[in-house]
Amino acid sequence: MLLIKNGRVVDPASGTDSILDVLIDGDRIVSTGAKLEASKKQTSPVEVIDATGWTVAPGFIDLHCHLREPGQEISETIETGTRAAARGGFTAVCAMPNTQPVNDNAAVTRSIVDRAARSASVRVWPVGAASLGSRGESLAEIGAMRDAGIVAVSDDGKPIANARLLRQIMEYCAGLNLPVMEHCEDASLFAGGVMREGPRSVRLGLRGIPAESESICAGRDVEMAGLTGARLHVCHLSAGRTLDHVRAAKKSGLPVTCEVTPHHFTLTDEDVSYNTRFKMNPPLGSRDDREALLAGLADGAVDAIATDHAPHHPASKEVEFDRAPFGVTGFETALALAIDELFHTGRLSLPRLVELFTTGPGRVLGVEDNRRLVEGGLADLTLFSLDSPWTFRAAESASRSRNSPFDGRQFRGAPMATIVAGRIAWRRS
Amino acid sequence: MQIACKIRRQAIGADQTTVAPSFRHLLGIESLTTGQISFLLEQSKIFQAIQRNPLKKLATLRGKTVALAFFEPSTRTRISFATACARLGADTMLLQADASSLKKGESLLDTVLTLEAMKPDAIIMRHASSGAADFAAARLDVPVINAGDGTHEHPTQALLDALTILDRKGAIENLNVTIVGDIAHSRVARSNIHLLSRFGCRITLCGPGMWVPRELESLAPGIRRVARIEDALQDADVVMALRVQQERMNEPALAAEEYILLYQLTPERLRMARPDAIVLHPGPMNRGLEIDDAVADGPQSCILEQVTNGLAVRMALLFHLVGGPNATQSGAPQTGEGPNAAD
Known part of the structure; x- marks a missing residue:
């Protein structure tokens, strides 16, 4: 006891x-x-x-992380990743499917579940790929993966670019009652960018990614949620204009949710130099974007804080900025950043802060009723x-x-x- | 012999009016103070004189070694730096993209650490990635000179441009400077904007809209964007035409004919500028594309002077970073000490 x-x-x-x-x-x-x-x-x-x-709060849920197992154990494993998650206060983490091999079938899902049962410190909830190999060409084995334990589908790392395939995935997932987690990005606007486009990118001579790369895709996705009735979850939302789409969708009653990462609500593109520890996708936004995210975290437009914990082994980040992989680690600093940047600044009440880590993400996944801090x-x-x-x-x-x-x-x-x-x-x- | 003595005295003694600068690396113009820029230009004037001598070689940096690390192909800048080293008596070691282990997948970090282990007194670096020189400087003890990093900065180009303007105009303060071309992707433009705006120049940027994003106006005070080249050239004291990169990754192409029609620097258009306006180009030129032959070869063109001044600027910089008082911090023996004549 x-x-x-x-x-x-x-x-x-x-x-x-x-x-x-x-x-x-x-x-x-x-x-x-x-x-x-x-x-x-x-x-x-x-x-x-x-x-x-x-x-004392209900167990925190992280909707978005990369545990790198199977296939990239040099960067992280289920054991080390979930140990970091536990140190950050997370009791359950959603593992994105861009492993090697991609988690696009029940065998991979089961292997992740089995490995987690042996070595994980916290609950690991796999997210299945939406398309085969996350290549954006045909549907992954979503039904079989659901039976094996996935809690959502996503091609995270990239969007489901083909609108017709997105429609099929959403219609299918609506029937299976699985949320579709979208990495919103227009590939042609992204165009090899490495940080947010703006005065800072122009000064540094780094190729910029316009905020519209995210917001245009999010606008399409919201339209598609209306067409299909699917639960759309917008991952790692970084731009104020994207949040406008989510707000509009919520206002019209669509089942659209979103998450914001601690690095996006703490930092801006002005913090970027040539240090690759500040390189992630989506990139850090403008000061106005950060203000919009903070407003959304306070007023309920944002449903969850998610880490997008994306470990990369040190040598791979110790390179030229434009050659470094995207991603930052986040488990161990997420809660502390939320407390310091959101609570101690007076922007959020303590219950609202807790909601963003618990019932908020719980509702996205439909598990909120099981996770109340009550007798039984x-x-x-x-x-x-x-x-x-x-x-x-x-x-x-x-x-x-x-x-x-x-x-x-x-x-x-x-x-x-x-x-x-x-x-x-x-x-x- | 006498010239060398004079250089030694002037360079070490420095101009009393300029603050003796202390910087270990030259990564960009943006990180230099106005005093440091003025100092380098003053020092360059001394080395300009040497270019006119029949015997141009000094022994000031004899015994020193300078590594030329060209991760991106370059002919002009590499030769200019190599010649500057030779004329100062320094030995050079050359790393070129094609011949190096880069193609074998060695990381930039390992490559520059390897170079440093050969104990050069400075590393001159050209690289296709913005921030590559900053990356190396943050991890090495040896001075790093940025010879162009991606679309970020090309500081010695801006210094040689400033020296050329200084020669022709007598001062670089408060001039109207018009830069035409692909500003967004130009490290030359960025370094020039940082340098010239520091001296109160009014800078006009002109080019196709996608090459002149509005964020450029935030680089420094006194920058404006003008769409029509005829308007942009109005009252210009200095006109800088940038090289049009015919192929640019991830970028939809613009037909050359379009560029020529709207933005080529022609004698007719140049008449909009002040009669005594000078024309600069960082080279290599695409004759008939961004610049008309008649302008490139005309009386207002300073394009070949730029090349000569490039040597002076680079010699002054190397003298300061490798042979100057700063270099003694490393405890390296001053083998180049004393008034050594040319050989």
């Missing part, structure tokens, strides 16, 4: 926000309340976590502190990769413990 004492329990789904104890037995929450004691009749030992001053609920919990200064050092990361733009950054907010199915997956030492 596990007793978490004296924490501020915040669960947006049940509207809870008060100082409570939480008692866990097995993988379930057996009771919540003030001054709980383990039953006198209880024979098994009770482990107690003193959560005084901490927040699943014992997936994230414990964090709003005020425990620490410094992130990429070299000490649990990830196999080091490509974080936040190396050396000092934080106030900190994950403190991660509990998955009643077990302590990680605890700050």
Whole structure:
């Protein structure tokens, strides 16, 4: 048994926000309340976590990450990636399908599920490819993958460029009740760009990607959601204009959701020099884009914070900016960035912040009802502190990769413990 | 012998009016102070005189080695730097894209570390990626001179252009400068914009719309974009025609005939500029494309002077970074010390 004492329990789904104890037995929450004691009749030992001053939230979900297994274990494995996720407070992570081989059939899905069962610190929810090989030509084996455990489909890394294929995928997934996660990008506008197009890219002489590369694709995708009735989820939304499309879709009642990454709500293109740790896709946006994302995170237009944790082994990033792969790591800094950039700045309330990591992503996947912090609920919990200064050092990361733009950054907010199915997956030492 | 002595004195003593600059690398004009730019131009004047001597070779950098790392093919800039090294008495080692291990897949980092391990006193670097010189400088102890990085900067080109303007106009302050061509992809244009705007020049950018994005106006104060070349040339003191890159990756092509029709620098169009306007081109020229023969070979053209001034600028820079007071920081023996005559 596990007793978490004296924490501020915040669960947006049940509207809870008060100082409570939480008692866990097995993988379930057996009771919540003030001054709980383990039953006198209880024979098994009770482990107690003193959560005084901490927040106790339902287990965080990351809708978007790359665990690189199978095929790119030099950069990350399910074991190392999920260990980093646990250190960031995540209890479940959605693993994008751009592995080698691509997760576009049930055999690969099952192998990921099996590997996760053996080596993962947190829950791994595979996302299946939408098209075979994510090549954008024909449908992947989506039905078989659903039975094997995928929670969504995506060709992440690139968009489903062909509109007719996108329509078929969406119509098919509407019937299977799976969300379609789109990496919105117009390939012809992207045109080999390496950072956001704007004054900074022109100054650095780096090829720019216009914000419209994302927003034009998102506009098409929203139209397609209307045509097909599918659940559309816009991945790593980076431009204010893209958010306008999502807002309009929500207003008209379409099942359209979106996520924003910590690096996009923290940094802008003005932070880019030739340091490849600042190179990711979509690239960092303008100051106005960042303001639009912050507004959307506050007012509900944004559904979830997702990391887009994209590890690349150090040598591959230690190259010319335009030759480096896109992507930054993100598990271990996501919550701390949210606390520092969103809560301590007064932009978000604590319950809203928690919602963006829990019920928000839960609703995208349709799992929110199973993950409430209530008696009988699943014992997936994230414990964090709003005020425990620490410094992130990429070299000490649990990830196999080091490509974080936040190396050396000092934080106030900190994950403190991660509990998955009643077990302590990680605890700050 | 006497000239060499004089150079030594003037160069080391420096002009009292300019602040003795301290910089280890030359990565771009943007990162230089106005004082550093003025200093380099003043120093270049000294080396200009040498180009007119029958014996042009000094021994100032004798015993020094300069690595020429040309990851991108270049003839003019490479020869100019190599000649500048030779005239200062420095030995050179050359890495060229075709002959090197680059084709075997060696990374830029490994390549420059290998070069550095051969203990050169400076590395001159040309590379197709913007920021490549910054990348090398951040990881090496040896001074790095940027000889052009992608579409970012080409600082010695801007310095030699400024020296040419200084010669012909007597000053580089407050001139009307018009640059015509593919500004967006031009490292020459960027370095010139950074340099000339620092001295109060009003810079007019002209070219097909997709080559002159509005963000260029944010590079420096005093920049405007003008669509018609006839308007852009109005009252210009300096006209700079850029080379049109006929093939550019990921870029839809513009027919040469279109460019000629609307943007070629012709004698008729040049008449819109001030009568004493000068014409510059970084080379190599596409005669009949961005520039008409009559302009390229006309009295206002300074194109060959630019080439000669390139030597002076590069000699001054190498003298400063390799042989000057800065270089002693590394503790390297000053074998080039003393007033050495040409051989």
